[in-house]
Amino acid sequence: MFAALALKDRSVDRRWWLLGTAASAWIVLVSQARSAWLGLGVGWLVLVLMLPRRIAWPIITGTLAAGVLLAYLLASGWVWETFKDRVENQLIVRFIQTRADRDTDRLLLWQAALRGIADAPVFGYGSADGPFDRYREAIAKERNFTWGMENLRAHNTLLRIGFSFGLVGLAIFLWMWFGVVVWCARAIRRVPPGGGFESGVLWGVSAALTGSLAQGWFGNHFFDGEINAAIMMWMGLSVFMGLRVSGGTQPPQ
Numbered sequence: 001m002f003a004a005l006a007l008k009d010r011s012v013d014r015r016w017w018l019l020g021t022a023a024s025a026w027i028v029l030v031s032q033a034r035s036a037w038l039g040l041g042v043g044w045l046v047l048v049l050m051l052p053r054r055i056a057w058p059i060i061t062g063t064l065a066a067g068v069l070l071a072y073l074l075a076s077g078w079v080w081e082t083f084k085d086r087v088e089n090q091l092i093v094r095f096i097q098t099r100a101d102r103d104t105d106r107l108l109l110w111q112a113a114l115r116g117i118a119d120a121p122v123f124g125y126g127s128a129d130g131p132f133d134r135y136r137e138a139i140a141k142e143r144n145f146t147w148g149m150e151n152l153r154a155h156n157t158l159l160r161i162g163f164s165f166g167l168v169g170l171a172i173f174l175w176m177w178f179g180v181v182v183w184c185a186r187a188i189r190r191v192p193p194g195g196g197f198e199s200g201v202l203w204g205v206s207a208a209l210t211g212s213l214a215q216g217w218f219g220n221h222f223f224d225g226e227i228n229a230a231i232m233m234w235m236g237l238s239v240f241m242g243l244r245v246s247g248g249t250q251p252p253q
Contacts, residue, residue, distance in 0.1 A: 003047060008199045035216075043210060045064075079099075121166055123166040156218065190245045208234050
């Protein structure tokens, strides 16, 4: 959000948007949360679409291709085995430790969620913890695996929603999510000249929601109140700005 406003809003407030961009990026970086790093990267990649298409799409395509290759090298353990004795920075160590044999627990949690969705695909099991615990323990018994923590969940927002509310709930969730992004894209085209703030908010919401959805593939914050409050705030801002530019109102001078 801050980055989009810094790029689009040409008012005196721009220096505050730049400061917010730097501060928020630093907080995400030092958090050592790999899913948050992914979400931040995807969000910034959305902002590349501000550039002309002939420039934006090659950047996006190249970045995605490089990301797929890097994901493969990380998951295979090649990056860890190659650089583990050469790196001391804890942020870099945290990143290169990502590999399939180290994150077995997460993969097994995904398997438990997928098995539960297959057994109750329409409406799921509800938000209670008991049903998932049974699938999780069944997977652990089959694989002779011991969980390192208690009360583990799917660790994937989409799988968690699918398990709890079925494919119907997941479809509603995705419809609402992408509906707001499409709303923002249409509203951006109607922003009048001088509407840098409105354009920045709409771009920022699009990037934030897309990045949050990417982050959710490796995390699970669907039932966290503070996360949902932020998401509802983004969506509300996008609706307001979309209605504002549709009404032809000019931004304040």
